Amino acid sequence: xxxxxxxxxxxxxxxxxxxxxVTKEKNDxxxxxxxxxxxxxxxxxxxxxxxSLLINGTIxxxxxxxYGQSTA
Numbered sequence: 207x208x209x210x211x212x213x214x215x216x217x218x219x220x221x222x223x224x225x226x227x228v229t230k231e232k233n234d235x236x237x238x239x240x241x242x243x244x245x246x247x248x249x250x251x252x253x254x255x256x257x258s259l260l261i262n263g264t265i266x267x268x269x270x271x272x273y274g275q276s277t278a
Contacts, residue, residue: 226239226252227240227244
């Protein structure tokens, strides 16, 4: 994928601060993320790290089946 496209991706603040980092009864991801230091009061750090991963990360093909490719 074009790195210029990746640099311009906008990650919605509400998705991070009001959804992903909020504790839930079921399927809670915030507990795992808080172990890495990501909490609602510093959601900006998660946004920066996600952008960095998009731009600098490597996509690895995990498997391919009749539905398409699965990445790690």
